[in-house]
Amino acid sequence: MGMPLLALGYIGWHVWCLLPLSAVWKSLVIAVMVGCFLLTFANFSRATDGMPMSLAVTCYQVANSSLIILLYLFMLFLVLDLGRLVRLIPRTLLYNNWMTVIGIVVLMTALFTYGYFHYKHKYREEIHLTTEKPLAKPLKVVMLSDLHLGYHNRREELHRWVEMINGEHADAILIAGDIIDMSIRPLKEERMYEEFRRLNAPVYACLGNHEYYSGEPDAQRFYEQAGIRLLRDSCAVFQDLCIIGRDDRTNQHRKSLGKIMAESNSHLSPLTSHLYTILLDHQPYHLEQAERQRIDFQFSGHTHHGQVWPISWITENIYECAFGKHQRGNTHYYVSSGIGIWGGKFRIGTRSEYIVATISHQ
16 A cells, blocks of 8 residues: 555656646646545445446546556656656756646557557457367367456447357357456346347356455356356366366365366266366466366466556566466466456557467367
8 A cells, every 4th residue: 555655646746846837726636636546445445336326437437547547657757757867858847847748648648548449459369279189070169258347347348249259159158257347236237147148159157356356146146147157166068178167266265176177087977088178267376287187278367467568567477377378288278368357448568358269189
């Protein structure tokens, strides 16, 4: 908490020095900035659930968008200060200067307009997986993660995603968690489960950490209403695939992957024990576990690839694989940056995507 407040103070001091206005107007501008930042506490505390829907949506979007805008303002002022330190930027540029103010406003507007439309565009990532295991036919599977449906990603947006997915005519659809954002309320009031029931292929999913934030029992009921087959430390057989879903690591008592595999093998007949195995595990930690259990393919999400640069650099240093294709031994992985997003609807240096995988016999 201390670091964000220090950063906010740093930005506020620069804004105060830069604006050629009276103290009253400067105070008003900074008060608005601080107010937008403090609104995030209403979101995290779920106070928005008690507001009228239109007000809750506004609070969510303004507050969480402001976090990213403030991040970029902090970086911009830091660069300007460094430029002034090495005498590349004159002091007058940072004090009572309308030209600098206009320049910053234009730059921020252009950057976040780009970030918004870049987020709205959903990338279609096509991957080809081959196996020596017997397949009656090549299988087409659509995979997605991190929908984060809620106050910002509404039913209208979900409707558009369902249309895109149905256009793939997949054999199966796999979702690697975080269907829900922070609150189940918008999904209930807009009856978003009806959109999932329009999908033209069976849907399998695991839980993500946000399902726990929104209330795991409510999340489970929503999955049932939506016709989604929820896999919690369990597996399901679909044609020549064995789909395994892990509970999210938020549940510290979830089963180990080894135990899940042992239980699955005991329930499967000898004929089905040679199926192509796909693991859904929301958070891509300890990738060596899937390799050790001889999983054919693991699909994860959670990282969002940082959502915006330079946070993407941080995720790349936290995870063995923060985004894209990966391989350990004979196990293949894909970590998705997600089709949806948490917070402000901006993608800068990252992308929103869904994956179309074709699985065929080698």
